[in-house]
Amino acid sequence: MNAAQMRAAVLRERGTGPELALEQIPVPVPGPGEVLVEVAAFSLNNAEILQTRGAMPAPPGGVPGLECAGTVVQVGTEVTRWHHGDRVAALTRAGSYAEYVVVPAGACIAVPDDLDPVVAAAIPEAAATAWWNLVHRGRAAPGDRVLVHGAAGGVGTIAVQLAAALGAQVVGTARGPVKAALCAELGCAHVLDHTGADLFAELRELVPDGVDIVLDNQGASTLEDNLAVLAPGGRLVVIGVAGGTSAVLDLGVLMARGVEISSSSLGRLDDEMRAALCREVEDNVLPHIITGRIRPVLDQCHPFTELPTAIARFGAAERVGKVVVTVGPVSADPMQHNGTISLHDDEGGSRMNLRSCDQRTPNPRQPNESHPDAG
Known part of the structure; x- marks a missing residue:
């Protein structure tokens, strides 16, 4: 397939900074231990957006993209599990903003036939991040009290549900009543609103003995307060630094x-660790998604040709959960999926209604670009 061409969103350095444009480039060829995936859909992540802004280096080859869902169309040597036609979701180090992407075989997760690729595309990065940090870093156990910052975000929405499934009591932070309602729907016992009074003072009233785990996406700006609300032996797990890196x-x-601080980045894990993590997600998180115990939250879905609109939406303060981009054939209405949640502005105003995606509802209208929201 190396003579064939494909569409891909490629970052090119221009005089005014990086520019992302759809181009025709050669289809990559899988090497030993790799598979070629025909991409049906991919979802957006913060690292990719930072790359498009020049705040992070462009990925090798210039094509961003950390996750996708699609179909295996070619396997390299030494690959035994996957075959042509297998449906997978994948953790990609780069390259999923394209019609085809090469992925290490171990970084693929089996996708059941009845799980739509739009939903599957929203799973790998968020589920792997939530599982790795709650289970491996935070050592979450039944009865733990877990504080999830940014609980309405792409990782946060999965982390809240996963922590609850593990038997923890979850407190989430979010911005505004719509996001707070979503977090409560997902399983937060309490939701602390960023727009209200001192949320850490409110947390101390709710949980005077402190929390066992803090999953933090802010970094420096909340370090002191996060440490102060930890119970003896508690664990602060930093998964983002939206609030700065120095404190x-x-x-x-x-x-x-006796409290601990740890941090992690999936991108820093070697291929062996990423493969083991994907197996754990497949064995421990995916079954909850299939049964509906954990429901991916889809904010909006756009075709590949509307990638700039999808990127603008990712940065909107109103966004919740994941923004997905479709590349190949998907269901007729990609925002309608059993077992998922979407938010729709279906009355032309600022209020959004939480609905299960198996109900017939209008697609979201296009929002104005606004500043990113940590939630």
Whole structure:
């Protein structure tokens, strides 16, 4: 297939900064231990958006994209599990903003026939991040009290449901009543609104003994407060630094109460670790998605030709959950899926209604671009 061409969104450096444009480029060829996936859909992630803004280096080859869903169309040598025609979702290091992408065989997750690729595309990065950080870093256990910052975001919506499925009591933070309602729907016992009073003071009233795990996407701006609300032996797990990377750390606080700080990035895991993580997601998270215990949250879905609109939506303050882009054939109405949640502005105003996607509802109208929201 190396002589064939495909559409891909390629980052090119221009005089005014990076520019993302649809181009025709050669279809990649899988090497040993790799598979070629025909992409049906991919979802957007913060690292990719930072690349399009020049805040992070462009990926090798210039095609962004950390996850997708599609069909295996070619396998390299040494691949035994996957065959032509297998439906998969995949963690890609780059390249999923395209019609085809090469993926290490271990980074693929089997997708059941009745799971739409639009839904499957929203799973790998969020599910892997939530599982890795709650289970491996946070050591979540039944009865734990877990604080999830940005609970209405792409990772947060999965993390809330996963923590609840693990038997934890979940407190989420979000911005505004619509996102707060979503978090409660997903399983938060309490939701703290960023737009209200001091949310950490409110948290201390709700959980005076402290929380066992904090899953934090802010970094420096919330470090001191996060440490203060941890119970003895608690774990602060940093998965994002939207609030900055530099802060003063009082080691005495850690030592006095035996609390821990850890952080992680899926991109830093080697292929062996990523393969093991994908197997854990397939074995422990995907079954909950199939049964509806965990429901991916889809904000909007756009065709490949509307990628700039999808990127603008990703940065909108109103966004919740995942923004998905379709590349290949999908269902007639990609925003209608059993077992998922979508938010729709179906009355022309700012209020949104939470509905299950198996109900027939209008597609969202296009929003104005606004500043990113940590939730």
